[in-house]
Amino acid sequence: MIELPEALARAEELDKTLTGKTVEKVYSPTSPHKFCWFNGDPDSYDGRMSGKKVEGAAGFGIFVELQFSDDISLCFNDGVNARLFAPTDSIPVKYQLRMDFTDGWTLLFTVAMYGGIICFEHTYDNEYFMKSKEGLSPLEDGFNEAYFHTLLESVKPNVSAKAFLATEQRIPGLGNGVLQDILFKARIHPKKKTGKLTEEEAARLFRSVKEVLTEMSRLGGRDTEKDIWGNPGNYHTILSKNTYKHKCPVCGGDIVKAAYLGGSVYYCPECQPLD
Numbered sequence: 628m629i630e631l632p633e634a635l636a637r638a639e640e641l642d643k644t645l646t647g648k649t650v651e652k653v654y655s656p657t658s659p660h661k662f663c664w665f666n667g668d669p670d671s672y673d674g675r676m677s678g679k680k681v682e683g684a685a686g687f688g689i690f691v692e693l694q695f696s697d698d699i700s701l702c703f704n705d706g707v708n709a710r711l712f713a714p715t716d717s718i719p720v721k722y723q724l725r726m727d728f729t730d731g732w733t734l735l736f737t738v739a740m741y742g743g744i745i746c747f748e749h750t751y752d753n754e755y756f757m758k759s760k761e762g763l764s765p766l767e768d769g770f771n772e773a774y775f776h777t778l779l780e781s782v783k784p785n786v787s788a789k790a791f792l793a794t795e796q797r798i799p800g801l802g803n804g805v806l807q808d809i810l811f812k813a814r815i816h817p818k819k820k821t822g823k824l825t826e827e828e829a830a831r832l833f834r835s836v837k838e839v840l841t842e843m844s845r846l847g848g849r850d851t852e853k854d855i856w857g858n859p860g861n862y863h864t865i866l867s868k869n870t871y872k873h874k875c876p877v878c879g880g881d882i883v884k885a886a887y888l889g890g891s892v893y894y895c896p897e898c899q900p901l902d
Contacts, residue, residue: 628706629689629742631765631800632843632862633852637709638686640855641693641734644711645681648732650695652677654725662741663707663723672724672746675699688759688799698749702756707742710735711855734855755796762799765840770798775833784822788832789888791821798836803890804849807866809839810894816901817892866893 629637653673656663665672679695686692691709692702703709712718714731724736724744736744745751763770778798782791792798793806801809810817813835815828824832843849848860851867864870868891871882875895884893 628740628802628804628852629691629704630802630805631686631688631840632805632846633848633860634686634689634691634759634800635844636686636848636860637691637855638684640711641684641691641709644855645693645728645732645734646683647681648728648730649680650676650678651727651729654722654727656723657725658721658723658737660723660738663738664741664743664745666743666745666747666751669724669744675746675748676701676726687764688755688762688796689802690756690759699746700748700751701744701746702751703736703742703744704755704759705742706738706740707744708737708739708853709855710737710857758796759799762796765798765801765836766844770837772830772833775836776829779821779824779829782821784820786821787817787888788815788819788821788824789817789892792836794888801836801840803892804851804867805840805843807893808843808864809835810899811866812839814898816899817887817894818901866895 653676655669676695676699679697679699682694682696684693690702690704692700694700712733712735718733719735722735723738726734788810789806792801793803813832815832843862846861849862849864850859851864851869852860865876866882871884871893875882875898878895878897880895880897882893882895884891
């Protein structure tokens with residue numbers, strides 16, 4: 628799933644490889660997905676984007692935005708996978724959107740669970756898009772400890788650490804995926820109520836948000852996600868679907884996987900006590 632480190636990494640990859648290329652044709656889905664959302668009929672995307680030149684790409688929050696000439700943009704989010712194919716590569720026959728360029732390169736979009744592939748002009752009037760684009764990124768200097776405390780004070784004391792960090796996009800791009808290592812590094816249980824956080828725990832949580840997201844972004848995203856060439860990110864997750872069957876790297880105890888608030892959480896009961 629695209630979270631802040633992946634949004635930044637995918638944008639950088641697309642900016643370096645596609646800027647200056649011109650769209651030749653856009654193909655509609657060959658494998659319709661009921662949880663893939665478009666802005667209007669995807670059959671209209673060819674007429675809207677053909678002949679447009681890629682002017683750049685940007686990543687913010689949970690979105691990647693490709694910017695074209697004539698103020699046309701294409702953004703994608705969540706479970707959308709973007710793959711770039713060279714002219715000599717074999718192109719998969721199943722996809723949710725295909726974009727061919729005049730020099731023979733192809734950008735393919737597929738959706739795993741759910742996500743949007745949105746073509747728009749000027750602006751996209753969507754709550755999560757605007758929160759991602761206009762919200763204060765945790766990687767910015769302005770996202771300091773004082774600002775973090777205002778976020779903590781904005782929620783009810785019975786809100787859990789996971790709900791505080793990963794819902795409503797209070798912190799743009801911080802979702803259930805990057806959450807796991809943030810809480811582990813901060814030694815905080817996902818279900819711990821924010822109202823019960825000590826001053827020291829709140830400070831640890833703030834530092835962990837900044838440090839973990841910075842490192843994930845520096846390394847091109849997590850190893851649970853893939854870049855536009857199909858390679859995993861270089862940040863090796865501590866707690867994830869890849870590692871939860873391993874022992875805790877700190878205490879050697881078992882890692883717990885549990886369903887909580889619409890997704891799986893991973894934690895070490897010894898290093899992240901609930902009380």
